[in-house]
Amino acid sequence: MDDMIFMDAEIRPHRSLSERGFIILISIVTFLNCCSAAVFLAMGATLVPMFLGLDVLAVLIAFLASFASARQIERVRVTDSQVRVTHETPKWSRVVWESPTAFTRVSVLTEDDRAVDVRLALSGKEAQVAAALSPSERAEFAKALQGAIQDARKARW
Template sequence: MDAALYMDAVITPNRSLSERGFVVLIGVVTGFNCVAAAVFMSMGATFVPLFLGLDVLAVVIAFLVSFAAAKHVERVQVTARDVRVVRETPRRSDVIWESPTAFTRVALEVVDEQLVGLKLALSGKAVPVAQALSPDERQEFARALQRAIREARGARV
């Protein structure tokens, strides 16, 4: 986009476990499973350690998949000309929504006085945005997005 940006928000999924925390957690799970494996081996259950090893492997794979998903981000850009939503991964960037700012509206889905969905809408079409945010963060983002669209429309006049 070559025009002035009224909003350039990058939305990333929240992950509470750091890399160091992951190593500590896997160390604890591995240690516990090794102790359990030793107990079962002493009782003559020779196949149980195999399944405990598969258990550790499954936990590692689950966290690696989660960490890979954390690298997917959503970028929302607002200019006087258009509103654009781009999904970015480490390998590629895809524009999933582009619409004229003058006709784009922010659609809110509210259930029990809590914002559960936020969409950009135009002519009966809509795309959900900010799904990785908590309801309070989504509410704040919706206000900022509406403000940016309103300012961008004012700049066109």
């Protein structure tokens, strides 16, 4: 018999810069660094253009790492028998939390009326969930997760 699904949430990190915006930004940074390198070469400072090239490389690597982390998805699934949290990318999937629905708690750490941290807890073990969300979204997610767990418990009995 298949388990009834009460929540199947997919949490994706938000990135405000699109790939097109990234291409425009890296083009502007490269152009400005090339202009600066030409000025420094004209002044006889031959090592400065190498450091400007390293600057462009560092910006490129930082954005590529950011885009790679944006492809990671956190999936929270609540069924009548278990709560499961997985981290997924296009290449791999890893289970980070699995517990029986009947004994799983949701704990929310608040600071100045903002949900700072949402965790699943069972027998002294905890796992953070929804870290990619804003505090207000985190609070809404915590309520929905708590409701899904309660509904799953009711359906089980």
